[in-house]
Each structure stands twice: as C-alpha cells, then as structure tokens.
Amino acid sequence: MDKVLLHCCCAPCSAAIVEWMLQAGIRPTLFYYNPNIFPQAEYDIRKNELTRHATALGLDVIDGDYDHAAWLCQVGNGRETDSERGPRCLACFRMRLRRTAEEAAARGFDTIATTLASSRWKSLEQIEAAGNWAVEPFEGVSFWAKNWRKDGLQQRRSELLKAYGFYNQRYCGCEYSMRE
Numbered sequence: 001m002d003k004v005l006l007h008c009c010c011a012p013c014s015a016a017i018v019e020w021m022l023q024a025g026i027r028p029t030l031f032y033y034n035p036n037i038f039p040q041a042e043y044d045i046r047k048n049e050l051t052r053h054a055t056a057l058g059l060d061v062i063d064g065d066y067d068h069a070a071w072l073c074q075v076g077n078g079r080e081t082d083s084e085r086g087p088r089c090l091a092c093f094r095m096r097l098r099r100t101a102e103e104a105a106a107r108g109f110d111t112i113a114t115t116l117a118s119s120r121w122k123s124l125e126q127i128e129a130a131g132n133w134a135v136e137p138f139e140g141v142s143f144w145a146k147n148w149r150k151d152g153l154q155q156r157r158s159e160l161l162k163a164y165g166f167y168n169q170r171y172c173g174c175e176y177s178m179r180e
Helices: 011-023 040-057 068-076 087-107 124-135 153-164 175-179
Strands: 004-007 029-032 061-063 111-114
Touching: 004 011, 004 087, 011 040, 011 153, 029 040, 029 087, 040 061, 068 087, 087 111, 087 124, 111 124
Parallel strands: 004 029, 004 111, 029 061
Antiparallel strands: none
C-alpha cells in the first residue's frame, strides 16, 4: 500500500484508525463523502470536526461534496423502512465506496479503506462486500477490508473522543437511522 484513500464518516470513527495508520507508517488522505447525512447542518458539523482533526495532524482532506438528493434517489427508493444492517445500508455503503474508488482511481491511489468498519452498529460483511464491489471497475485500486474494531481500536476511539472533545453523534447520519 503506497497511497491510501480513507473514506471517513466522522472524526470520532476516524481518529483511532488514522492514529493506527500513522504509527504503521501509512499516511492516508482522508475522503469525506457522506451524502447520506441529514440534515445539512449535521453534515457540516461532522465535516468540520474531521477537517479540524486532519489539519491538526497535517493530513489532507478531500471533500466529496454533499448531494443528499442523489443519495435519496439511489438509496432511499423503497428502502425507507429497512432496519439498520438491512438492504438500505448495503446500498448506502456501495454508493459511498464506489465514489471513493472513483476518486482513488482519478488521483492515483492504489488502496481505499473506510472508517465505516469501525462502528459496531454496521455489518462488516456488508462493508466488505460493498468495498470489493466498489473497486471492481478500477484496475490498480484495491479495497482494504480491515476490521477496525479489533486490537484495542474501539477502546482507543473512546479515549480519543474524550481527548479531542469531538462532537459525537448518536445515529449513523441518515434520516432513517435517526428515527431508530
């Protein structure tokens, strides 16, 4: 892995992963692409927290832009009542990770990974399937399917959340999970 593009959902989920990568000699570029997040104010808070943290570490952040309407068309169609870890989440992961893979290919990254795999509320199987699907059309780009919940990273996430005073949301970001 020479160049890793790390899809990031928020600063709390990213901090321990980024710390681990830096300690392992990997200097990721962070990619903030989360059109699922609702409302826009929530999206902006999460983006600003991630950017603040990345700037403090001297890391680059690529903003994938906010297009919630496109997300609703692609992911929300008929999936509004799906539960967490259901088909809606898989569709959401596929959309976000395909966009990450596109960005990686366009910018010369050879590996993508995602902080989505750090959340105990998400299905690792869905994330891995979505990541592998996302990179299929892009020769030279692979998906790093690491379980970011192991090796003390969950505990470290909690510690860094407090140490940095991150804003910590209580739902994944979409309006459907907000109801749950």
